[in-house]
Amino acid sequence: MSWAGKILRVDLTAGTVKSEPLNMEWARAYIGSRGLGTKYLCEEVDATVDPLSAANKIIWATGPLTGTMASTGGRYTVITKSPLTGAIACSNSGGYWGAEFKMAGWDMVIFEGASPKPVYLYVNDDVAELRDAAHLWGKSVWETETTLKKSLQDPLTRVSSIGKAGENGVLFAAVVNDMHRAAGRSGVGTVMGSKNLKAIAVRGTKGVGNIKNPKAFMQAVKDKKKILAENGVTGQGLPIYGTQVLMNVINEVGALPTRNHRDSQFEGAKDISAEAMATPRATDGKKHLVTNQACFGCTIACGRISKMDQSHFTVSTKPQYWGANGGLEYEAAWALGAANGVKDLEALQYANLICNEEGIDPISFGATIGAVMELYEMGVLTKEQLGIDAKFGSAEALAFLVDETVNGRGFGKEIGQGSKRLTAKYGHPDLSMSSKGQEFPAYDGRAIQGIGLAYATSNRGGCHLRGYTIASEVLGIPVKTDPLEHEGKPELVKAFQDATAAFDSSGLCIFTTFAWGLADLAPQLQGAIGDEFTTEELAHIGERIWNMEREFNNRAGFTAKDDSLPKRLLTEAVNSGPAKGKVNMLAEMMPKYYAARGWDSEGRPTADTRARLGL
Template sequence: MSWAGKILRVNLTTGEVKSEPLNMEWARAYLGSRGLATKYLTSEIDPKVDPLSTENKIIWSTGPLTGTMASTGGRYTVVTKGPLTGAIACSNSGGYWGAELKMAGWDMVIFEGASPRPVFLYIEDDKVELRDAAHLWGKSVWETEGTLKKELQDPLVRVSCIGKAGEQQVLFAAVVNDLHRAAGRSGVGAVMGAKNLKAIAVRGTQGVGNIADPKEFMKVTFEKKKVLADNAVTGQGLPAYGTQVLMNVINEVGALPTRNHRDSQFEGAKDISAEAMAVPRKTDGKPHLVTNQACFGCTIACGRISKIDEKHFSVENKPQYWGASGGLEYEAAWALGAANGVNDLEVLQYANLLCNEEGMDPISFGATVGAVMELYEMGVLTKEQLGIEAPFGSARALAYFAEITARGEGFGKEIGQGSKRLTAKYGHPDLTMSVKGQEFPAYDARGIQGMGLAYATSNRGACHLRGYTVASEVLGIPVKTDPLTADGKPELVKAFQDATAVFDSAGICIFTSFAWTLSDVQPQVAAACGAEFTMDNLNTIGERIWNMERDFNNQAGFTAQDDMLPKRLLTEGAKSGPAKGLTSKLGEMLPKYYEARGWDANGQLKPETRTRLGL
């Protein structure tokens, strides 16, 4: 029934690897990927465990549509307790790795304990081995993948691994696959590093069987691919411009956080936009963007492949960065660019390459640099401490910080702790633009009110992928709402959060939701998994997953006080644009959101909510 029906359990402490049947009762209640892996994790660890201790576990998980012919069915998630936040961490990635694990016959891999020495896991269908990774330790993501493909004599093996950032437990270290696709947020790579786990190399030749109704599945997936192709965003905008199409759009609506959220519009946005990536450079006459790229089974192809200017100061003596490689997505371009006041497209690409190469989340990295630059301009941090002059707008400082953070050198070690710890250490905790310790992505909560509530209540800390109300508030998908008002936002945020949990857990990309609603996903899930997956059932599953994550966080020690935005967004009005003078109306929205969720005033699940959702 579209699940492989078995999971791998790997005890890194003892070296034991064993197969277990998938808990099908849980699969029906939590679907797969994000939901199912979180159910396993929360059932097996103490919510108060230290994320970097041997008692924490980390899970790689696919969904029932992963590896199938459903469009974008290549997603997988990495679920653990996150070191950046201390909350549930669930980080999603595309590329080809997820589909490969499913085609090897596995729904998920659970790692427990910690290895006494560096290891990697090799999966070839039913053959599974833990192998020595001493020769891989210290290597970058790119070197690790290349070495393993050569060593295993298989160019088609897929690798999910960490670079130096994960080894050194940078708290926003990512897990990277296919060179530049990443389970990027919340520090999942640091947990991997703490366990001495360098990589998972997988080769699957079994395909995905067990589709409940193959004829219906073929028919409905074909129909839904046409919906994506005919949509202006998924059929035209994203293939042509990628997520970077948003840079000028969000700037114009006055919601592009700039210089650590001091401003909400960036005068240099046009220089680092999708349009700028597509036009020839003045220096060499070649465009930054080479082509677009798709993940497994994807009919959207929003990925960017870019080429840096070889004469740019950041790479002038570094030919290893001259080739075409993973290009800028909107969130990375914002975090490395507008968040720091930097409008040099080439340096953004260079910093982004380092994040891919060594496995770092560019959002948390860039946003932390924004806090560093503000502390520098205030005179709190000095050139002597940082190793460089670091005012807002300094491209050279950005490049330097990317290098020393990736390598764990000098002040890079402090940046690697994230902005919450860094700003607290230097006496200005209000300057971290984060929720639950995770840095904001690229939308100002004053100019897009629903996103402020989505950030504050996100179970994994500030996040745009847990309730992307930008779709409704800015783009009018599926209905247009006013970004400057709090009216109706609690209900809107809840609806987006619950639906997103289903998309993630099915094993498909959230970008399909620009064209699809849950009513487009439901017939695909039903044809793959069985008729029991009705609209009502999927809505309940989404809500169940959200509340399970919330319940774990509450048990870990989070309270209603943690559903909070930085003081700057609550007290300082936006300086320009449509939201000029506005602050976030979080205080107005939060009680209504709790009520819509069935939580008490302390943000805890009410007994009747727990009963209704079977938690």
């Protein structure tokens, strides 16, 4: 039936590790990964808990298709209460860790309490034990993973860990696996650090052998891989250019947030684009991009491997960064680049490597730097405070401040609190480009109306991956809608949000949805699990998951007023490009969104909605 049927429960306070059966009733109702992990968190954690207290829990969860032959079946999710937002935190990662954990015979691991000293969890099939991590504390993600593989004498061990940022309390610290893949957003790594949990090292040799109907499953997988291969995005665009293919596209439609959303087009976009990564450098004649890379079982291979210019000021005296490393993805390139007006591709790669090495979310970091640079140009922050001249466009400031932030030094301590707290402290809260305290990614919510609504209503704060309406509004998938039009967007956003929740819960990558719909997911789940999953039922389950997350946030103290956007997006019109003159029409869209969701005017699911969804 594709679920392993077992979970690990780790009491960090007591130092105990126990196995228990998976709640199969919940598994059927919430599928796995995001949905099932969130169900466990909602049942076991008081929504008003202090995120960094021992009473909060943190969960690593796989889906029923994780570790199988389904394309992109390497995903896992980390679920907790976010220290950045105070809302539900649910962050997804690829690579190989999720599949390895599933092949060790586990669906999920729940950590509760807090260890009095640094520890890591070691899992080798049925063996699971807490081990001392004093020798790992203070090490980067890269050092931690290398050290564990060497000490365990198994290079196939997969490691999910935090760097110094998670230890130092950076509120947007990430959990990183396989050196460069991350559960990046909402501060899941910060919670891990607060519990003195450094890493989870996993070796799984059992495989996923309990596919219910192997013949039907393999046929479905084969058919769906063919669709991915023949699709223009998943078969050509992403393999060739990676997510960075979007840089010039989004800039041309006038929706690339620039200099902390003051502008929506960046004159340096071409210099930090996928095309620039694939063009030989003037300095040494070599390409920034080396090759692409795939996560476990992935037929898309959108990952990038890059090599820096060794003479660049950021690394000329740091040969440890001269080799081939994880390359820039679109969101990181935007956040470290256009958001700050920086067009130095090598500086962006350096900052991205530091984010990976020490485990921080480049989106929240880069967007917070955008606010810092605006405050600096306004004269609110000074060179003496920051330790450097930090005008928009300064690659030197970007490189300096990323080091300060991950190490918790100087003004880096304040950057590590995120833009909402930083801008409020210095008297300009409207300069935080965030919702519910989480910074926006690489799309302007004025130029693309639906994504603005998605930001405002996202259960984990500003986010594109919870309802990627860019697919429809820009790329025309599955149907083309006008990005400047707000009519019809509430229903579009809801449909994307519900479908995404189902895909996230399956254990597959959201990028498959450029080519697949729920009708493509259903037969793969049916073959693996054996139960009948219709397209309508998957949409229903996705809606159930969305409303469960919403209710957690409501219990945590969030209200309708938190479904908001910064004043800049609501009152300052776009100043150039196709969207010139536009603001986000949130006030017109929100009542229709609530109605489509079956919520009252305060954003609470009605009794009828709760009954219909079985909540």
